[in-house]
Amino acid sequence: MTHPDWMAPEASDGPPEASPGAEASPGSPGAGAPSGSPGGRRPGRAESAGADGRGTNGSSPGGSGATGGPYKESPQGRADALTELSYVTTYGEREELRIRLGEWEEPSQRRPGAVRPPSRSAPYRRRRLTNPDSNLDFVQKILPRDQVTADNCDLIDNEIQIGLHLLRTIGEARYPAELSRLVGYDADAEEPFILLHERGEPAGRFSRKMSAMKYESFQASLFRALSILEAAKVVHRNLTPGTVRWNDPRVQITDFQHARLTGEPAGPAPSPRWAAPEARHGGVPADPAADLWSAGLVIVQVVGGPLPPGMTGPSDLRAVGGGLDRTLQGIFEPTPAGRPLIELFMRDLRAEQDFVPVDAYPEPVTADPRFLEGRRRFAELSRSKSRTAPTFDPYSGDHS
Amino acid sequence: MTTDDGGFRSPRRTVRCPICLNEFVWEEVRQLYERVDTPVAAERYRPLEIPATTSAIKRRDRELDAWKRCPDNDGELTANDGSKIEHYLPAAYAKYGRPLVIGFVGFAESGKSHLLASMVGEIEYGRLETLGLGVDPVDAGVHENYLSEFVDPLFNDGEAIQSDGIGESASGAEFKDAFLLSNPELGVTRAVTFFDISGEILAEKSPYTQFILAMDALIFVVDPYVAIKDPADGSTGWNRPLRRDRAFATVLHRFRDQEGAREKPVAIAITKCDRWRFEQPVSSWLRRDGLSSYRSARQPDLATIWEESADAFAFLHQNHAQAWLRPYSVFSRATLHFVSATGSEAVEPLSPRNGDVNASAVGVKRYSRGVRPKRVLDPLAAILAMSGMLGDEARAVGGDFERPGQGGAR
Numbered sequence: 001m002t003h004p005d006w007m008a009p010e011a012s013d014g015p016p017e018a019s020p021g022a023e024a025s026p027g028s029p030g031a032g033a034p035s036g037s038p039g040g041r042r043p044g045r046a047e048s049a050g051a052d053g054r055g056t057n058g059s060s061p062g063g064s065g066a067t068g069g070p071y072k073e074s075p076q077g078r079a080d081a082l083t084e085l086s087y088v089t090t091y092g093e094r095e096e097l098r099i100r101l102g103e104w105e106e107p108s109q110r111r112p113g114a115v116r117p118p119s120r121s122a123p124y125r126r127r128r129l130t131n132p133d134s135n136l137d138f139v140q141k142i143l144p145r146d147q148v149t150a151d152n153c154d155l156i157d158n159e160i161q162i163g164l165h166l167l168r169t170i171g172e173a174r175y176p177a178e179l180s181r182l183v184g185y186d187a188d189a190e191e192p193f194i195l196l197h198e199r200g201e202p203a204g205r206f207s208r209k210m211s212a213m214k215y216e217s218f219q220a221s222l223f224r225a226l227s228i229l230e231a232a233k234v235v236h237r238n239l240t241p242g243t244v245r246w247n248d249p250r251v252q253i254t255d256f257q258h259a260r261l262t263g264e265p266a267g268p269a270p271s272p273r274w275a276a277p278e279a280r281h282g283g284v285p286a287d288p289a290a291d292l293w294s295a296g297l298v299i300v301q302v303v304g305g306p307l308p309p310g311m312t313g314p315s316d317l318r319a320v321g322g323g324l325d326r327t328l329q330g331i332f333e334p335t336p337a338g339r340p341l342i343e344l345f346m347r348d349l350r351a352e353q354d355f356v357p358v359d360a361y362p363e364p365v366t367a368d369p370r371f372l373e374g375r376r377r378f379a380e381l382s383r384s385k386s387r388t389a390p391t392f393d394p395y396s397g398d399h400s
Numbered sequence: 401m402t403t404d405d406g407g408f409r410s411p412r413r414t415v416r417c418p419i420c421l422n423e424f425v426w427e428e429v430r431q432l433y434e435r436v437d438t439p440v441a442a443e444r445y446r447p448l449e450i451p452a453t454t455s456a457i458k459r460r461d462r463e464l465d466a467w468k469r470c471p472d473n474d475g476e477l478t479a480n481d482g483s484k485i486e487h488y489l490p491a492a493y494a495k496y497g498r499p500l501v502i503g504f505v506g507f508a509e510s511g512k513s514h515l516l517a518s519m520v521g522e523i524e525y526g527r528l529e530t531l532g533l534g535v536d537p538v539d540a541g542v543h544e545n546y547l548s549e550f551v552d553p554l555f556n557d558g559e560a561i562q563s564d565g566i567g568e569s570a571s572g573a574e575f576k577d578a579f580l581l582s583n584p585e586l587g588v589t590r591a592v593t594f595f596d597i598s599g600e601i602l603a604e605k606s607p608y609t610q611f612i613l614a615m616d617a618l619i620f621v622v623d624p625y626v627a628i629k630d631p632a633d634g635s636t637g638w639n640r641p642l643r644r645d646r647a648f649a650t651v652l653h654r655f656r657d658q659e660g661a662r663e664k665p666v667a668i669a670i671t672k673c674d675r676w677r678f679e680q681p682v683s684s685w686l687r688r689d690g691l692s693s694y695r696s697a698r699q700p701d702l703a704t705i706w707e708e709s710a711d712a713f714a715f716l717h718q719n720h721a722q723a724w725l726r727p728y729s730v731f732s733r734a735t736l737h738f739v740s741a742t743g744s745e746a747v748e749p750l751s752p753r754n755g756d757v758n759a760s761a762v763g764v765k766r767y768s769r770g771v772r773p774k775r776v777l778d779p780l781a782a783i784l785a786m787s788g789m790l791g792d793e794a795r796a797v798g799g800d801f802e803r804p805g806q807g808g809a810r
Contacts (some may be wrong), residue, residue, distance in 0.1 A: 092679060150743065150770030161683055168680075187678070188745065190768070265689055366680060374717025378710045378728075379802055385732050386800035 046337030102128035200247025220351035289336030506621030507599035511671030599647030665786030667779035712736035743772030
C-alpha cells in the first residue's frame with residue numbers, strides 16, 4: 001500500500017548525518033549561474049526575467065457550534081491513554097478518531113525566572129497524538145481555555161483557512177512534504193485546536209551541526225518550499241529557525257497562523273528580527289519576497305550559528321562560510337523587487353528540477369453546479385437590470 | 401434615478417414621517433420635547449420648556465438633543481385598543497435637509513439586532529472615516545442609551561443581545577439610532593437614521609406596514625440558519641420543503657405597484673457567516689478587511705463589489721434559498737454581502753447570578769471568543785454610495801460590473 005507523500009512514515013528526528021556517497025557541493029564558479037545576469041549578479045524581481053522567459057514569480061497581488069469538549073475522556077488524562085477525539089475534517093465533516101495522547105511538549109528550556117518574551121503568536125500547547133489503527137502521528141495544537149481571546153481565535157482561524165487553502169490549491173495527492181498539512185480542527189471547541197501532520201525538528205537545533213552537503217540540501221529544500229508557497233499564493237510571514245523544521249533530507253515549513261494570501265493586507269511581522277525590512281511594521285500587501293529574506297536568515301543561522309543578539313540581517317555572508325556569499329547572493333536586497341527569483345537560487349544549488357513554477361497550481365474553482373448556476377443567474381439578472389430599470393421580478397411575474 | 405430626488409419625500413421643508421407616512425412641514429412643528437429615562441412609554445417624552453430669558457447659546461445647547469412629535473394628521477396609526485400611537489423624531493432629523501432613512505428588515509432572531517449593534521459599534525470606533533465621512537450622533541442621549549443597552553454589553557462583555565421585545569414596537573418600525581454624516585469633500589451633511597423593521601409584525605400583515613414605503617433604503621437581513629437547509633436534515637431532492645421569509649414577502653408585496661420605489665438602494669446582508677468561515681466562498685470574503693472596496697471612497701471598486709454580490713447570490717442559490725434572493729430581483733439597485741456581526745456563535749449560557757447583583761443576567765448567551773465583527777459596514781457603505789453620500793461615481797454601486805473572465809473562481 002502506498003501513501004501520499006505527506007503520509008510517509010516519519011524519518012528519525014535524531015541529529016542528521018551526512019549521507020555516504022553524497023556529491024560534492026556545487027560550488028564551482030559559474031555552475032548553474034543564471035544566464036544574463038551581469039557580472040554574476042542575480043537580477044532582482046522587478047528586473048527583466050531574461051531570455052528564458054521567466055515571469056514575475058507571482059509577487060503581484062491577487063487576489064458548528066460544537067460546544068462540548070471534543071474528548072470522550074478527559075484530555076488531561078495521562079499520556080498513552082486511548083481516547084476518542086471529535087474533530088472536523090478538512091472536508092468539513094465531524095468525525096471521531098481513536099487516539100493515543102502524547103505528553104505535552106513544553107516550550108524550549110528557559111532560564112529559571114526568565115520572562116517569556118512578548119509574542120504576537122497564539123500561545124498554543126502542543127502534543128503528539130497517535131492513531132493506533134493507522135499508526136499515523138499527528139500534532140495537536142490547542143489554545144488553552146484561558147487564552148481563548150478574539151485575537152488568538154483569529155490566529156487559529158487563519159491557520160485553518162490557510163491550511164484548507166493549501167490543500168485545496170495543491171491537492172491532496174501531490175501535497176508536498178515541505179509543508180505541514182492540516183488534518184482537522186475544531187475552532188469552536190472550548191479549547192480550540194488544530195490537528196496537523198508535522199515532521200522533523202526545528203531547524204535551529206541543527207545550527208552548525210550539518211555537513212556541508214546537508215547545508216546545500218537544506219537550502220535547496222527550503223527554496224523548493226518557498227516556490228511551492230509562492231505558487232499557492234501564500235506568504236508565510238514568520239519563517240524562523242522555529243517554524244522551519246528539518247527532516248533529513250527535507251525541510252518542512254510549519255505554523256501558518258500569521259500567513260496571508262499574496263496581496264492581502266498584512267500587519268506588522270510577528271517576529272521582526274527575522275522579517276524583511278518592508279514587512280516589519282506592516283501596512284504593505286503580503287509579498288513572497290519577504291519570505292525570501294527570512295529564509296535567508298534561517299539559512300545563515302543553520303550554517304553559521306545563532307545570529308548575534310539584535311542582528312536583523314547578515315553583515316558579511318563570506319564570513320559566515322558555507323558558500324553562502326554565492327548561494328544567497330541578492331537575498332538580502334533592501335527592497336523586495338531587488339531580491340532574485342527563487343528559481344535562480346535553486347539553479348545555483350543545482351536543484352532547479354525541484355523548483356515549482358508560479359503557475360503550477362491553477363486557481364481553485366468552485367465546481368458545484370448549483371453554485372455556478374447561481375452565478376450565471378446573477379449575471380443575467382444584473383445585465384437585465386442594467387438594460388431596463390426598473391426591473392422584472394421573475395418570482396412575482398411583475399414587469400415594469 | 402436616485403432616491404435622493406425620489407417620490408417619497410417632498411423636497412425642502414416638507415418631511416414625510418418614516419413611521420406614519422404623513423407629510424408635514426418640519427418648521428411648523430415648533431414644540432420640542434425632551435426624552436426622559438422612564439419605563440413608562442407614555443411618559444418618555446415631555447415638553448421642553450426653555451425660559452425666554454435663556455441665552456441663545458444655552459437655548460441651542462438644550463435644543464441639540466430635542467425631539468419633535470409627528471402631528472400624524474390623519475391619526476391612522478393606532479394601537480390595538482384604538483388609542484393613537486404618538487411618535488417622535490429627533491429635532492436634528494431634518495435639520496440638515498432630507499434624512500436618509502434606512503430600514504433593517506428581518507425577524508428578531510435573524511441576527512438583525514446584532515448586525516445593527518455591531519454597525520453602531522464600528523461607527524463609534526470611527527470606521528466610517530475610511531469613507532471620508534465625519535460622524536456625529538443626531539441625538540446624544542439616544543445614542544448613549546443605544547450604546548449602553550446594546551453595544552457595550554456586546555463588545556465589552558461579550559453578551560448576546562436578547563431578542564425579547566426587540567423590534568416589536570406597536571408601529572412595527574422602531575427608531576434605533578441616527579448619525580449626522582458629513583462628507584467635507586462634497587460639502588454634504590445628512591442625517592442617516594436606522595429603523596428596525598419587525599419581521600414578526602410584518603408577518604402578521606399588520607395594516608401599519610405602510611412605513612416600508614417611507615424608507616429611503618432597505619437592508620434585508622438573511623438568517624442563513626433559516627434560509628439554508630442543512631444537508632444533515634436529510635430532506636433533499638424532490639421533496640425539499642418550500643421555505644420562505646414572510647417578512648421579506650410582506651415588504652416585497654408592498655412594492656408590487658410602486659415601480660418608482662423599486663429604485664431605492666437595497667443591500668442584502670447574509671448574517672452569521674462565521675458559521676461558514678472555513679468554506680468557500682464565504683472564507684475568501686470574510687478574510688478581507690471590511691470596507692476594502694472603498695479605499696478610494698469616491699471611486700469604489702465596483703467590480704469587487706459585484707463579485708461579492710455574485711458569490712453571495714450563488715451561495716444562497718446553491719443552498720436552495722431562492723426566497724431570500726427576491727429583493728435582488730425586485731429592486732433595480734442592490735448588493736449582497738457576507739457579514740458576521742460577532743465573528744462567532746454565542747453558545748455558552750452564563751451561570752446564574754447566585755445573589756451577585758453585578759453578575760450578568762441568567763440565561764444570557766455569551767461570546768466566549770470575544771466579539772469580532774466582520775464586514776458589517778459594507779452593506780451600509782453600499783447604501784451610502786447608492787444614495788450619493790460618496791459622490792456621483794459611487795452611485796454606480798449595485799449596477800452591472802461583471803469582471804471579464806470571472807465566474808465562480810476560488
